[in-house]
Each structure stands twice: as structure tokens, then as C-alpha cells.
Amino acid sequence: MPNIKPISDLRNYTDVLREVRDNNPVYLTRNGRGEYAIVKIDELDRLRATVALMAQLEEGENSAREHGWISADDAEAALGL
Structure with a gap:
């Protein structure tokens, strides 16, 4: 199941980064729409x-x-x- 969060959650970016895994990016939304994905390098x-x-x-x-x-x-x- 995709890990989707509002971009405002980046205020606590360390918590968001802990959730990033291989083959499991964190998707960030802006105004309810998909905008970014955080993936491991x-x-x-x-x-x-x-x-x-x-x-x-x-x-x-x-x-x-x-x-x-x-x-x-x-x-x-x-x-x-």
C-alpha cells in the first residue's frame, strides 16, 4: 500500500525519512494532489x-x-x- 502524506508533514522530515524504504517510496501531496516522491538514492x-x-x-x-x-x-x- 502506498505511503502517502501531505507535504506539510515535512516539518518533521526525520519522521518522514524513516519511512522511506527500498521499493517503498513516500509520496507527498500538495493540496490533495500527488506532487513528489521520496526514494532512496x-x-x-x-x-x-x-x-x-x-x-x-x-x-x-x-x-x-x-x-x-x-x-x-x-x-x-x-x-x-
């Missing part, structure tokens, strides 16, 4: 790495669609396996 780094990987995979897939796919044997040969 490790989780943020993982999310950024995931986005970067997804972008590279999309680039590779677009290239394969445009220029054609290669066989597994050709890929192994190119890698010297």
Missing part, C-alpha cells in the same frame, strides 16, 4: 539505469527493424564465441 540509481537500458534496447530494436536481424550464429561469430 540506490533505488533512484536503479530506476535511471533501467530507463537507460530500455532506451538502448529500443535503439537496437529500431536498428534491427530498419537494417534487419542477424542470426544467433552470426552474433556468436561476431563476438568470437
Whole structure:
């Protein structure tokens, strides 16, 4: 269940930060609407790495669609396996 708090709870920010866990951010609302999320730095780094990987995979897939796919044997040969 998401941990949602009003932004005014940041007056006691140490209490809010204690509630932040891996895969369990604290969401802050302003005027009843979602505005911010507090996540651990490790989780943020993982999310950024995931986005970067997804972008590279999309680039590779677009290239394969445009220029054609290669066989597994050709890929192994190119890698010297």
C-alpha cells in the first residue's frame, strides 16, 4: 500500500525519512494532489539505469527493424564465441 502524506508533514522530515524504504517510496501531496516522491538514492540509481537500458534496447530494436536481424550464429561469430 502506498505511503502517502501531505507535504506539510515535512516539518518533521526525520519522521518522514524513516519511512522511506527500498521499493517503498513516500509520496507527498500538495493540496490533495500527488506532487513528489521520496526514494532512496540506490533505488533512484536503479530506476535511471533501467530507463537507460530500455532506451538502448529500443535503439537496437529500431536498428534491427530498419537494417534487419542477424542470426544467433552470426552474433556468436561476431563476438568470437
